[in-house]
Amino acid sequence: MNRPAPGDSNGAGHHGNTAGRNNVELRQIEAFLAVAEELHFGRAAHRLRMAQSPLSQTVKKLEKSLGTDLFERNTRAVSLTTAGFAFLPHARKILEELDLARRAATADAGEVYGRLSIGFSGALNHKTLPPLTRALRSSYPHLDLTLSGGLLTQDALDQLRNGSLDLSFIGLPVDAPSLATRRIAVEPLGAAVPEDHPLAGRPQIALADLAADGFVTMPAAQGSTLREAVFSACTAAGFRPRVVQEVSDPYMALSLVAGGVGVSLVPDSMAGIMPGGTVFIALSGAAPLLASGIAWNPALISPALKLALELADSVLPTPPR
Structure with a gap:
């Protein structure tokens, strides 16, 4: 039992080399x-x-x-x-x-209180984030929900490890053995080009048709799964993409495409939200795929996160391979 230090009415005493560092009120x-x-x-x-x-x-x-x-x-x-x-x-x-x-x-029986922080990238999650947040709001209206946008995959993984996030939407696959992940979508990539691009009027193009174009991509330093998928697809098509601009926000990347800065590859789920001045074109042949999922830290499972994962199983089922 600690003895109060002289003159310290709060009883914060001395203990080895931690003098006065015991009680914070x-x-x-x-x-x-x-x-x-x-x-x-x-x-x-x-x-x-x-x-x-x-x-x-x-x-x-x-x-x-x-x-x-x-x-x-x-x-x-x-x-x-x-x-x-x-x-x-x-x-x-x-x-x-x-x-x-x-x-x-003081909650009534059956009411659920808690705090949940969810990370997402932005436009890439416009079809996967809303079903989960709507389900959470509907099922657990007293849950304090915080959404953190603009996160690329590596940023999200870091925040899951340190506890800043409870759950995050990410691109897959990832090298994160301490975290748990589940696939929720697999989408073909298509080309986003300016509306005045020579290929803009075609219903389909081969990826190799864009070999001479400059590409707008996610930053390499932030560990973007989409960027990795783009480079892998271009390499398989026989060329290395020439990056003319890097930007963290996927929708801003499309805005730059609309401005004629370059072209980009995006999941086909974004075809319906392309900004004015941008055209989405499907890729012929076996289009490259982008997998996405949710990730969480199994060492930091709170009651709120457990409920969120149960809801996610229902509203975001694992797609067939």
């Missing part, structure tokens, strides 16, 4: 958040309906408990230190989880 986190968001002790004290001096002492006790300064203070301004910036999202999450726990504890 909820009121200290609330005080930190108020100052961090107001960046002014006076306004933060008014917001918390307390005097400024006790607020300052509460923040100092928190800093002592953590063993680091959270704020830079001078006579004119208050700002967060590097440690303060690092602590901020965790402090918010603590209060959010407490609020969620309070609501769950």
